[in-house]
Amino acid sequence: MPAMDGPFLRACRLEKSSPTPVWFLRQAGRYMPEYRKVRAKVSFPKLCRDPGLCAEVAVTAQRRLGVDAAIVFSDILLVLEPLGFRLEYAPGGPKILNPVRRPSCLKRLREADPAALAFIAEAVKATRAALPSDIPLIGFSGAPFTLASYAIEGGSSRNFQKTKAFLYRHPEAWNELLGMISRALIGLLQAQATAGAQALQLFDSWVGCLSPSDYRARVLPHTRRILRTLPRGVPVIHFGTSTGGLLEAMRDAGGDVIGLDPTVSMAEARRRLGPKVAVQGNLDPCVLFSDRRTIRREARRILAEAGGRGHIFNLGHGVLPTTPVDNVRALVDFVHEATT
């Protein structure tokens, strides 16, 4: 008989959970000495392709912090390689060496071969095997808009000028590109669920740069198709940043849990999203640079605004590289104490 679901999966399903579950975006990352030790020996792309090391860094972070979920160690951009993009992890941030500049560039691309990303499913398997049985494992991928923005900009961007210009100038090619990316994402997410991921997170990290009208017309149909194709029973967290104008549209696109960055009020987001989806978030990662009293005050505010049921405590964005680990651990303990 399977054990009863723990706090994280219960919260995903809007069931009562005590304590409130907590985990962190980028909880296995550079701020953690154990992670830096691994990275001193192996590059980031090699780490992503080594299922054993992926499991080690994910499990170490979960244990060190005492969080209620682990997330597979991987990167959202890796899915672009089997589509034909050349990816380089440069010190200033990842680069796409052959970005899409015009519709004809799409001819260079190909449908992704699922086998090319088998190492991600292997990382899920290895991590699942190494984790305590009561700690759920989250798989993930980028979302069509965010991945298309990298594919078009050639890297990260401040104003997403090339992406939006492409979207406005070439709506058909835009749809074709997002369609190709979406098919690859469906394969990747399904493979992770099959390999043992008990929840999935879709990172549409940069979607908040769009107008709600463009989001609904040019992005939502692709995201919705992905979310409708995924196996029922594996909850999905749908995450974006700067989405204060997009919450209802993101909810309409799908997901059991909406991930909130710090720029929206948790109370207001709850009201706008309604009672049928859970929420995740939304502490500002920079709060972790302050003292314990401030961290507790801000965490308490978010817990109160979220109101318990169907809330997964998290940061609104990834843990920053210079964050003191002890503050992160203290935050986990505080969230557990305050909600038990």
Add this chain to the structure above:
Amino acid sequence: MPAMDGPFLRACRLEKSSPTPVWFLRQAGRYMPEYRKVRAKVSFPKLCRDPGLCAEVAVTAQRRLGVDAAIVFSDILLVLEPLGFRLEYAPGGPKILNPVRRPSCLKRLREADPAALAFIAEAVKATRAALPSDIPLIGFSGAPFTLASYAIEGGSSRNFQKTKAFLYRHPEAWNELLGMISRALIGLLQAQATAGAQALQLFDSWVGCLSPSDYRARVLPHTRRILRTLPRGVPVIHFGTSTGGLLEAMRDAGGDVIGLDPTVSMAEARRRLGPKVAVQGNLDPCVLFSDRRTIRREARRILAEAGGRGHIFNLGHGVLPTTPVDNVRALVDFVHEATT
């Protein structure tokens, strides 16, 4: 007897105006050949300090585009110099060479001498004198948060990590810094109104990175103090980007007009802001890279969502450097035709 106010000032005051007024953030800028010709002869900081040239570029842009308002040519960061910051306009973006890193850095700063920015009021006078009498002139400044973010980061930023860490760690020093900046801004804005600016815009360009709770506790009181100190009768446009989570709080801070970037729906913003403030915006600047049909469709959508009264048509952010001037001019003509 003074002439009746034109469309721009009427819209600021929520009076009926036909046509809907239109102007553009950064309408005098690098996308315009006339501006590039001036800049070929003079650096950006020298241009800002030359009232005659400031007037020339502002008036040329107004005439070339046929817009309903001109804005004085200046830069939001100039106010930091008389406070003791060393400012450099580098090719990669402006830099503050002596940023605030800890509370003790505030000792280096001094109250701004209003005379140090007299060239901005002179630019207002020269521009006012050179403009047609029926075209109102807008003065402007940055807002306390956005200027503090430059003062602390030392330049622009993606995640405002240093700014937020300072705000959380040193709330008293934060208040002191914003207080000093606010006093300088009051002097600067009043001087522009006295010199002939008929409206003022407060640019809180980066405020959208904050949580609504931090905005209300640590920024709103400063912005409110500035807006309450300004002379009545000169309408103020209160502008920010990525403010989908902050609209009500920005309205509560003050301003006759709330400036909207593209990431919020105009219809939704109208509903959330209520009937007592006007709105400005909110076309995505990247739409201007597309064709006339798309530009008209997007402009028509925004005009319909805004519903006429109390709407100043504008972009949601500044005109981008490679924007085709003819598209900008065509947009002005379309807005005028569609609303006359």
